[in-house]
Amino acid sequence: MMNESFLARWATRLLGVVALLPALAMAQAVPNTDAKLYDAAKKEGSLVWYESGPLEPMKDVANEFEKKYPGIKVEVLRIVGVQQYQRFMQEVQAKRHFVDILHISDKPSMDTLITDGHVADWKVPMHDRFLPVFRIKTHAYANYTTDNAIVYNVNKVTPEEVKILESSWKGVLDPRFKGRFAVSNMKCGACYASIHMFLDPKMKETYGLDFLKKVAAQKPAVYSEVLVGLDRVIAGEHDFTFWTWEGIANTKWLQGAPIRWVRPSPTPDFGNSWQAVSKYAPHPNAARLFQNWSFSAEGAVVLQEKYGSATTMSGVADKRKVAKESWYHPIKQRYNPDFVRWDSEFHRDMDLWSKVLQDAR
């Protein structure tokens, strides 16, 4: 018996070492500096990036990478939300590997991909400049923050009213705002973040379900697509959105739209889009080089300029045009979502929000 147990133990250890060999070989094979990576990546010639942000800004980001590293073409495919996860997993199951870089707008999904071993363990050189809330082990990183902002039409909301809205999330309950704003019951991460905060058991006394009911009693216009609601605020159909996010508002503001935004405290602010290298990347060196560049100071500045959202990387100056505006105020106090509760309560909470809005009609 002892002999059998002894043999079994050693056989298991041996198998473990054998199983680790490909990974060790990979670690040996992957160059460890950008210069070496670039040399290897040039031989691969291209990489495929499944991204979930707006197409044009992300193409601009890819173009900057191509300028920095000539000879490597970035093929950008916009595949959003759950469709990216499902497509990637179907490709994995069919052993048809196309993608090098994944960029998924759902943290629990990225967690699942990492746990299930579909994402390469690749620690970027600037790893330590990302707060733990913006990275998952040494596998995935969030490259920009998604916050919640009240976006208002400057021709419709007075400076005095702006102060009320900025003072607290409860400012919206002021009777003067009745019937003047738009909300959304869309099921998306940025749409849920504030609901998640309002229903946080720790904030039950301040907000909770009662607060949501009071918001609904203000008779807002309800949009199932959050960006249509924002579009209608820009047009002047409603005076403000209760809430969207800064990235999209900034894009519209740069186009000249008559909008500004405020972010009451605490402000939900989190990494919504997570980027990682696929374990099955057909262009592993180009993918790792792109990941390193994306999460470097240079990549962060490019993303900030092209996309308009604040970077998650610490120590990078906010060089966006909007940051120089007198009306613009940085976030005072962040609210970090609890992603375990997020994952379990998302649908229930959003269905509750829809019901509250429906009941108030």
Added chain:
Amino acid sequence: MKLRFSAAGLLWVVLAAAVFAIAVVPLIYTVDAAFYREIRTGLSSERSLTAVVNVFTSAEYLGFLWNAILLATLVTLASVVVGVAMALVLGRTDLPGRGVFDLLVIMPMFLSPFTGLIAWIAMGSVKTGFINVTLISIAKWLGFDLPPLVNIWSYAGVVWVMFLFFTSPVYLFTVSSLRSMDTALEESSRTSGATAMQTLLRITLPMQLPAILSSALLVFILAAEMYTIPGLIGSTVGFTTLPWRIYQDSTSFPVHQAHAAAAGTLLLLLAILGVWLQRRITRMSSRYVTISGKGFRSSPLKLGKWKFFAYALVLGFILCADVLPIAGLLVSSLMKYSAPAITTEIFTLAHYAQIFTLQNMLDALWNTAWLAVLSGAACVLMGFIISYMDVRRPGRATQMLAFIGVLPVAVPGLVYGIGLLWVYIQTPLYGTAWVLLLAYIAKFLPYGIMTSRSGILQLHPEMEESARMSGATSLKVLQAVTMPLMKTTLIAVLVFVMLQSIKELSASVLLYTQKSQVLSVLTWHYMDAGNYQFAAAVGVVQTVMMLLLVVLTRAVFRVKLEKSVAG
């Protein structure tokens, strides 16, 4: 024992295998997905009835289904009444200008629902819609106050926008059938003393029943499975339809894929019922024969004093379905951002400049065009042969193929798309534009089958029998007799499928790669990111492209849809 196959029979067997592989297998996968336990990212490997039980028995999901059925019924009724009325006016009367009107009446099909919706949001919003702003300004100029008259954010708004979209297919398929109809019975009716109206109601319309029913069924199914317009406008007035719930279940984390598949199956059952009913009603095919070997053409009905009403009907539709939304789209495309009116400050041509400098745009235009032409041709040919065998060689196998071939039309694209992805990812075609072609054929073959069937039902077999007695083979009969007689109907199907292919999104977005970009996916990326003005510009380009394709097709086939009965 010696097996004997005619050439047509052999062709049918090949087609049956193709239909099974490209359309039915994804459908089976779609239905099968309903019977698994859900995990947050999709399905586990464990079987479960939870989703099916939830969807098929819960008041919530059945309520959503009821909302979809009610909406589809209202839209279908309105579309059939107006579409058939316009088909009669333009296909059977002496109204001047039919040639131009014909193209204008089918123009709403050139807009995708999403771009059309952008246009109607810009046109029909209460405070800032172009229509209300213009009317209120005119009233003010005339010295009185006018409240906003139009509100697209209402239940009526949903029905209105969908009605404008779905009237054109009813018109297209009915007018095609009317134009290929033998008028001998009408002539007999009129020589027996019946008035023009009595002839219309007692002879012409009943004879068109297969075409009207198949277009009504098509519209009902498409309206019942549409999620964009009811989803985006409906939420503001507090109603949810089943397709919108399917969209939510299948696109947001944690995904409810089994629920989406079960709800898709519910819509599939609805379609099965509809197709079965249609087949039952048109079972007595000889009752609907409108083209025989002894036909002659009569002169069109004279409208007389009714001309004014006919003009009002057609021009009113063209104003609401073409002029207003296309103007709205055009104005939106020239704006930097949304506003109640265009001013020099917000006027821009940048979106158009950007379109033609955009990476992949030329590839997307080229892919969209050839995919539309090939999928259109394939669906016409396959649909025609399947229906021909169904009607002329009725047997269990031929009828079953015709029946199951139309079912994919009922499953919402998002759910069916997952099935398509699952099947095609395992082929060498995955990653190329050819996989999109297969997906389009799978999705649009039902239109080919349904419409060809109604066309064949209206065709008397005596001419085919004569040809066969003269020694022609089955294929020769099809090529020389049946297809030429059905030319107008088949061209209508070709045009319709081409337009649907150009607008197709749900499968394309799941299957496209860098090498197989198409216009609809590019447009959607901009709309989804909130860049509605740029999407409007792409919508305008897309509309022009569809118009050119239709004109080109008509030139190539030398068939004018507007060809009058007077010839």
